[in-house]
Amino acid sequence: MEKTIKPLTVKKFKKIMNLGLYLGSYRHPEIEKKYQERDKNKDPINYYNKTLDWSLNDYPYYWQKGIEHWLLWYHGNWKEFEEKYEKWILKFTKTYILAWINPPCLRSINNFPHCHVLLWNKKLIQKKNVRKV
Numbered sequence: 540m541e542k543t544i545k546p547l548t549v550k551k552f553k554k555i556m557n558l559g560l561y562l563g564s565y566r567h568p569e570i571e572k573k574y575q576e577r578d579k580n581k582d583p584i585n586y587y588n589k590t591l592d593w594s595l596n597d598y599p600y601y602w603q604k605g606i607e608h609w610l611l612w613y614h615g616n617w618k619e620f621e622e623k624y625e626k627w628i629l630k631f632t633k634t635y636i637l638a639w640i641n642p643p644c645l646r647s648i649n650n651f652p653h654c655h656v657l658l659w660n661k662k663l664i665q666k667k668n669v670r671k672v
Contacts, residue, residue, distance in 0.1 A: 546603045549636055549657065556639065567601045574598040590614050593631045596655070606657050613652040620652035628656055
């Protein structure tokens with residue numbers, strides 16, 4: 540029997556992170572398949588001499604309806620990025636829910652500093668799905 544996975548809520552994800560646990564890949568099975576088949580030698584972004592790049596995650600984690608999974612990429616070193624990423628996110632949005640950097644052991648792309656950013660997509664949210672976190 541195939542295991543059924545349910546979409547993550549932000550509340551559940553925060554609880555997991557606060558416990559010091561990390562998910563690694565928690566994607567819908569169809570997205571996970573595409574993720575595993577991707578060209579691992581292709582650069583995830585094309586900087587065009589930009590320092591920061593903001594993009595929707597091509598392989599998002601499996602979130603509850605109404606959440607968008609974005610990435611902020613940095614053309615520089617991890618140390619500087621880790622110190623400033625929360626401030627830099629505000630260049631793109633003022634209404635993010637949560638932002639984090641995966642620990643080194645879970646980074647599938649370690650040569651490009653980046654963080655994950657969750658945003659509400661107000662068009663997809665139904666009042667019954669919205670919970671304060």
